[in-house]
Amino acid sequence: MHNSIRKLVVGPVMAAMALAAPALAQDSDFQPEKMTAFVAAGAGGGTDNFTRTIQPMLEERLNTKITVINLPSASGVLAHQRTANSKPDGTSLDFASSTFITSRAAGQNPVGLDKLTPVARMQSDVMMLVVNPEKHETLEDFMAYARENGDKVVIGGTHAASVDRMAFLGLNEQSGLNLNYIPYDNEGSAAASLLGGNVDGMMNEISAIQGYMESGEMKPILAFAAERLEAYPDIPTTVENGWDLTFGNERGVFINAETDPAIISAIEAAFKDIFDSEEYQTYAKRSNLDVRPGWLGSDDYRAALEKDLAFFEKLMEDM
Amino acid sequence: MFQDLLGGFGVVLQPINLLILTSAVLIGFVGGALPGISGVILVVILLPVTYSMEPTGAFMLLTAIYASSVFSGLITAILYRAPGTPEAVMTAIDGYPMTQRGEAGKALGIGILSSAVGGMFGTIVLVVATPFLADMALRFSSPEFFALAVLGLTVVASLGGNLLLGLIGVCIGLMVASVGIDPLTGTIRFTFGSLHLMGGVNLIPVIIGLFAISEVLKRCQEGDVHLAAKSFKIKILDWPVIRQIRTTIIRSSILGTAIGILPGIGASTAAMVSYSETVRWSKDRSRFGKGAPEGIAAPEAANNAAAMGALVPLFALGIPGSGTTAVILGAFIVHGLTPGPTFMAGNSDLIYAVFVGLLLVNVMILVFSKPFIAVLSKVLDVPYSVLGPIIVICCVVGTYSVQNSMMDVWLMLGFGVAGFLLEKIGFPLVAIILGVVLGPIAESELRRSLALSQGDPSIFVTRPISAILLLIAVALVAGTIVAPILRRRRARFGGGA
Known part of the structure; x- marks a missing residue:
């Protein structure tokens, strides 16, 4: 046999x-x-x-x-x-x-x-700052809110030594904000926290949030890129805001x-x-x-x- | 919805799909029964095979393997105290004593029935209430997860035996769980410079070592050549037993489904919490740990229900509720599908076919498990001097395969010797597992909660769900400590009156 x-x-x-x-x-x-x-x-x-x-x-x-x-x-x-x-x-x-x-x-x-x-x-991949559209509509809204409540604003991401965290640290440094970062064990838990309204924003890649973008439950308000993305011309970039942060x-x-x-x-x-x-x-x-x-x-x-x-x-x- | 379900039946009953389901169930049986080979690994191995299949067949295959592997972890847990999957650890506590008493057939029958009922209950909830429940699950955030983990840890109080040893065991478990990279700051903890320890201590070597290897060592020492139950007959529909366990099955199915739905909390936690609830609701707690039928029914109904519950947030939110569902999510993406809010509406054909497939799988578990175990139990006729080494080999291979790491194998053998010695002094080994499984959840969710509240601990009591869960946990522990004191007092004063 x-x-x-x-x-x-x-x-x-x-x-x-x-x-x-x-x-x-x-x-x-x-x-x-x-x-x-x-x-x-x-x-x-x-x-x-x-x-x-x-x-x-x-x-x-x-x-x-x-x-x-x-x-x-x-x-x-x-x-x-x-x-x-x-x-x-x-x-x-x-x-x-x-x-x-x-x-x-x-x-x-x-x-x-x-x-x-x-x-x-x-x-x-392109790193994004993603928010719950029920809380914030645009990057300007978010920035105004963050300047006012800086140390109360919490951003979720995956892991402590990840590109999510580096992008977050870079954003804090270059924008002069003082936001908080909470690392989750996986993307899913971070997404759940954002959907449930427990965090104000999330760092994630564009490839991972397509479904939520289509349903309007998540909205990327900042792309960590030099130029606007061909497929998403409405998302403002870091570089156009004067922040030299281009990763993912x-x-x-x-x-x-x-x-x-x-x-x-x-x-x-x-x-x-x-x-x-x-x-x-x-x-x-x-x-x-x-x-x-x-x-x-x-x-x-x-x-x-x-x-x-x-x-x-x-x-x-x-x- | 009924239209969709009928459509689903139409798809599933096609010969090719029935063949897929049947083979998936058998693959899941074999994988789940082998210690170290879990549902996650099976799904990963078969993932490339599904690339060339059409999506409906592919996801029926993957979800069916997932469901049946969660079930079959109980077989070796009951027969050899070698849980085939982490979800089946709690099943060994009462299942193995029954085998030693010569009641292996009864124990397996209870396990099979509870699993199938739990699995079917979970699937029905999945079919009926997915969108609604997914929204509920989002109300659970870090404070609630912390409270749930604390509630799970209080199981130690209901394990019976020496409470102090139980608490020490939990602490050992928590210590083991704190090895590795700190989940919140990325700092390296207690690795003594070893790269292998940086990833932390994996759960599988701890479970296999503490339970399976220590048992083999014990039997070596006892010179025991045959298992107590040389041959047995499985009776699934045993009415007197069913009357005894039916409330346990119902309660555990509901609890299991509810816990499974929560993102990031898996079937192992569901089994632990259900076990503790069952002990608490029981009139005679002293039977547990010595072969109580409810002690098998509770974790098995719960873990199978939870496995199905974990699919709720996967389908409705695109958020995996457990390790295996995370891999299934990856498979969806490879097939060009994105589970999430718009997924259900756009792919109802596929989803209802998968739902119907899962219902059928739970029926197949009832039908196929008996002949499968009958084949497997032929092994029982082999003298233990042969069987023992085979179990050790399976444990070594299984442990190695989890992360391709020899370090895990050494850890497993170390935990085996430790378990053997600890059991000699009547140490409740499962307390250590509780610490290892629930410790990381409790720790990281506690710290995440405090980060969310800027360090304000009131977050745990101002959120209703977490407040209620913590209250139950406190009441349980207080009750365990106070009850014996009250009893003594009553005996003293009541006797005089």
Whole structure:
């Protein structure tokens, strides 16, 4: 019985591999037998979905077999550490979100950019200040209310060392307000608090609040972006208010820093090819992750991360 | 609505969907019965499979697995004191003593019936009252969650045995729960520099260690070669027993559904609170912990009801009520659907098919559980010298699989030895679990409440729901302390009169 099952499963897989191999062999010289994708987040979340969507696309392009391992504990620090300690042969990848850099700024993450090299950034979501429209209609309303009741205004967000918190701290610093931040364990609890009227506002990404925006129960009043978003031209931005704060949650891929640059380039090229594919863009559109262009190559991504890290560290210090 | 329900039946009764539901129930059974493999993990494993399915089938599959895995955690909890899922911890307290007494069949029958009734009750509430209840759930904020966690912690007073040891146990649990990153400030606490401890101590290794491993150790020492119940017959419709547990089932189903609806509070908490309420309403508290049928009925009706209740805020608000529903929310988004206020109206076909599917799943639990357990219980004929190591292997693999962490396995074995030693002095192990499960909720919600009120503690008594919950908790503890004193006094004075 075991034999027949094996034949059933292995047969078609082998056949498919044999068919696919010659066609793809020219694409890249880097074709490891198997790879490991460490996910610095729990199963089922945004970063996990991102990884599992990419997995078959990357397998096809590098002609390999990828095992996905979720290491959500401690803001994903274990995923960064396992990748940094892996053999530098390019077969271990770390799929991470902005938490990589925010937890570093908060002193939780001992693995820095000296041990991990960014390969590519694939997504760049837009941070929003979201309010309950029953309480506040526009950014002006909110700001007037906040100036009057500054220390009573409470903003919810997810986690203490997150991009939500960094955006909040940045807003407080640049706008001269003195708002309070309450970290919740997950987005859902923060959203429930906003819907129930227990907090005055919430930091969240645009991709996460679509349903509530359509039903009119939540209203984003400030986009952390340089220019107004094409899809949401009515939402004012931080930069037009004179606040230099442009971030949101980002998702990308990291690799052991000792890896041969040629291999890193090969993997980066594979990711670029995935990013440009229709299949990936359909996924990005469906998950509302295409509001802002996501792609950054290895060098640009490193520069962006270093800039963010310096800014976040300063915010944490000033607090 | 009836039109929608009929439509739902039409969809569910298609052969392909019936096949999906049946296989989902069986997958859920197997996963739930294995310690360490919980509903969350099963749903995650099957998530990629559903990408290529059409949404209705996909969500029937995921929700059905979710429902049946919550149920089947009771099997190993009752037979081996190795709760298959965290939700089934409370079931082991009275279920395992019944097995030891040779009443495994009766215990399983009670568990199956209570689960199915609780699950069906929760589903009916889900069908009838989702939009209305979702608004109610939003009235619960940090102060109410804190009050609910405190109420749950008072279970320790109704556990019987030595109250002082129980309180020490809760404190140990609270200490374990405080390891890791501080949820509000991000400060690292009690990790001794270990990266593995930064994420805190996971619940699964604590439960499996304290309950399953300690039991294996105990039986090793006793040289016990066979389980007391070598063979048993499950009787689900046992009328004298049903008469005894029916009020418990009804009360626990209502409580479980209500607690499940609250965002962020899961079926484990529901099982704990229902257990404590059942003990409190009972005339003879001393039977609990020694194999009382109500002690199985209460947590099982409640956790299955709560699992369904947790779907209410998911569908109506897009807010997951528990870990597994959070993953299901992710699945919706991958399928291009956004649960939330506008979701119900726009996707009634899908939702009613899922509702009808869930009703059917609870019926299937009644029908399929007997043959499933019959197969599983063949294992009982194996001598314990073989079975014990198999249980340990399952525990090790299951614990490792939760976070791919060897540290968890060492923790689990450590808790196993600790549980073995603590039980020798009659320590109520479940008190530790109470602390670990409810401690983080109590701590972070207390601090969040005070942040909301700018440090003013009156927030707990000025909000009616939290005030009532806290009052009940105080009354319960006071009653436990005062009642014996009164009784002694009455015995002294009453005897003389």
